[in-house]
Amino acid sequence: MLRLLTIEFEKLRYSKSAKVLSIIYFGLFTFIALIASIRFNLFGAEIHIADQGIFNFPYIWHFNTYCAALLKIFLAIVIVSLISNEYSNRTLKQNLxxxxxxxxxxxxxxxxxxxxAFISTVFIFIVSLILGLIFSDYTEIGIIFSDLEHLLAYFVKLLGFFTFCMFLGVLVKRSAFALGFLFVWWIVESVVVGILRFLVINDATKTEYITQFFPLESMSNLVKQPLTRLNVIQSAANQLQTDIAFDYAVHWYQILIVLGWTALFVWGSLAILKSRDL
Known part of the structure; x- marks a missing residue:
């Protein structure tokens, strides 16, 4: 394993695009976190997003993993480019x-x-821990290290998404087409979910049970939106006498579904490569 990783990181070392996109990914998340922690005036009103509790333990694990997952496309581009460059530069044939x-x-x-996926998860853990220790109203050890399953879910989500990108890179060979295929897949999957929900089944619970097995939908289910957990949203809902019922938990079967897709994408990538005459 170490030998294979050394080969890949040696290739990444000389890839300017990989360095730039990786810096953008980690830099953007850090920038967003810093903006949220700074007090600033807007039309005479002082705004401090951190006061809304987004950096409170254990909520910060959920909030930060969700925000970081929105930026995963930057690392996905690196992975797709890494695959396509093997074809365009003929390094794949030379390696064989x-x-x-x-x-x-x-x-x-x-x-x-x-x-x-691992480096990104560790990075989110460190940044979240620092922000939480600075801004959180709750700093008891038991509270700090609760809800860490969201980090596991984040890791598995990235693992599944990146292996999907790897599969598309092997299948299509060209990074632009592979990313386009990914976008089309997302649109088609969203349309199918909508058709099932509103035209075929017309039942939210039954639709969610079926669509949880879709690749992108299963990955999305691992780290759900955290915004309705905020105290300000909950307070507004109580004033409007509206009950926000949402399952934020990370379930073991959701992790297994994504790991199943991960294994399928790796196997599919190998099957495609074996079937081709290089």
């Missing part, structure tokens, strides 16, 4: 000539995907 098997090639990309 040098003795690297097709299985090892796919494993090297998968290990890279795992590394990206």
């Amino acid at each position: 000539i040098d003795g690297l098997s097709k299985k090892e090639f796919i494993l090297s990309k998968f290990y890279t995907v795992v590394s990206f």
